[in-house]
Amino acid sequence: MRCTACRSTAIRERPERTAQSYRRFRCRCGKQFNERSAGVLNKAQYPSDIIALVVLWRLRYKLSLRDLAEIFLIRGFVFTYEAVREWEAKLTPAPGPLPRHFLIRQDGHRCHAGPGHDRRP
Numbered sequence: 001m002r003c004t005a006c007r008s009t010a011i012r013e014r015p016e017r018t019a020q021s022y023r024r025f026r027c028r029c030g031k032q033f034n035e036r037s038a039g040v041l042n043k044a045q046y047p048s049d050i051i052a053l054v055v056l057w058r059l060r061y062k063l064s065l066r067d068l069a070e071i072f073l074i075r076g077f078v079f080t081y082e083a084v085r086e087w088e089a090k091l092t093p094a095p096g097p098l099p100r101h102f103l104i105r106q107d108g109h110r111c112h113a114g115p116g117h118d119r120r121p
């Protein structure tokens with residue numbers, strides 16, 4: 001693990017943990033952080049494994065945002081469907097342009113670009 005401020009590995013683990021039981025550290029530069037500080041879920045109210053499970057079920061089982069909020073409410077986790085939407089956005093890559101080595105032919109098929117690959121057969 002590295003310091004989130006100076007990237008040093010000269011850090012010490014502190015004896016106490018965060019409210020969600022994440023390990024805490026202090027760097028020689030004075031920065032204090034925990035094992036989740038550098039991640040996209042740093043300020044999330046729930047543990048990362050719960051949030052990952054919500055997003056996994058959303059993607060794997062195609063459950064609606066509201067279904068997931070209801071399923072986890074039964075298990076004692078209170079969050080809104082908007083929270084599910086935010087977690088999904090944070091944990092899944094945004095759709096972007098096709099990699100540069102792909103071309104879309106006029107007939108709609110993908111094909112590899114490069115010498116000899118960008119011509120129609």
Ligand SMILES: [Zn+2]
Pocket residue numbers: 003004005006007008027028029030031
């Ligand atoms: Zn540091």
